[in-house]
Amino acid sequence: MPRITFIEPDGFRRVINAPVGITLMEAAMQNGVQGILALCGGACACATCHVYVDAAWLPSLGDKEEMEEGMLECAWEPGENSRLGCQVHITSDMDGLEVTVPQRQGAI
């Protein structure tokens, strides 16, 4: 299973062995990562599973669809490397991926 590091809002580095096929959001929720709320459960409807992806890893995560792009635009402090965890499916080549959880989630 790929090892993925979530850097939580207080700086704690939570390392997770994530099964291939589920999403980054699901891996975070199942393991109780702080700061990931995932209210809509992966429907791309709430922007509460926002993460910043380590720049080196961005290309391998694939492109954002328009819906995700729109959600992120008005999310809390979006960046070039912002993604919604529910839209990123974990693959076997993501071993070592690092993502940072923002201080806040949602629209405001």
Added chain:
Amino acid sequence: MISTIVIVGGGQAGAQAADTLRREGFAGRVLLVCEEPLLPYQRPPLSKKYLSGELAADRLPFRHRPFYDEHRIELKLGARAVSLDPRARRVELAGGEALAYDRLLLCLGAAARRLTCPGAELAGVHYLRSLADVTAIQAAIKAARRVVIIGGGYIGLETAATCRQMGCEVTVLELADRVLNRVAAPVVSQFFEHEHRAKGIEINCNARVIRLEGSDSVQRVMCADGSEIRADVVIVGVGAAANSALASEAGLACENGIIVDEYCRTQDEAIFAAGDCTNHPSPRFGRRVRIESVDNAFEQAKTAALNLLDRNVTHDRVPWFWSDQFDCKLLIAGLAQDFDQQILRGDPASRSFSVCYLKGGELIAVEAINHSKDYMAARKLIAERTHMCPAKISDATLPLKEAV
């Protein structure tokens, strides 16, 4: 001193409250009483990806078992609370076990409204609220061809779309003159009626169901206008009512839900309530509301948990909702009631548009169809009570956040 907190209800609100209590450092006992014999799970996928089989049951729980163990959240699964004694501060479970509490949080949720017409009790008539309900529907539609859905709200339309994608013949019967009539603008209703019909779903509005007929199992749905629709399976989605019996029988004030204040407190100082079961004040909208949504359950439960620990925080949120039907996503922010202006943004024919609602110039609600930018902008604009410019709103080339 508060040493034991009992939470009754293992849905979104109950599970979140337990989580928040621990994250906030509460060190006493936390008991979570769940009526279903399952780890707390997400309901929204039930009518969509879980029904279709795309999402397996093991992906529905919010948290896996070790999370509850590590955080010393005592799960009482398959346990039904049958009575509450506020004086003795005890909740009694079916089977006789009594749980003593110092503080109690009621997250009782809502239950599907039942059909009352003759034939409503026939086999083959289903409701959609729990995982067990959907497991039964899955089994029923495997052997069925004709599915009749009673009710053209969120649940009805989402279920219609899913059943159609699974190859069923689907008819939706709606009592009002349009689908989604309680939750969306006429132009949004028209859009979804068109999408469903284009996929081969029959939608009959102004359809008053008077009787279900069949020998063992339901076979026909009879309407007041004399029409008769053949059915192998009937799925009823005609709204939900707050589960407040436990509270009202214990003498707590209830009216369309358990009455709580903005701190989620009931009349009893030791009893709080959160989620679909509450009738609560909305400072932003200036009146009492009962809201059935994941977001409200989550936020109100967080607030209730903090107040269980005497933190004195208020619940004041802009509600939001979503619905997925085929490849269309309806995103709603705010409450579209008592508005004085309704403004269309964009062209429904483009399959991406929104409807904005103003009251006294302030944005109070937005319904966005396949338009996440308007929806996300709206959540902020509504919360900040932003005065908008109607002419700029109707110019869809301008971002909504600039239409001020």
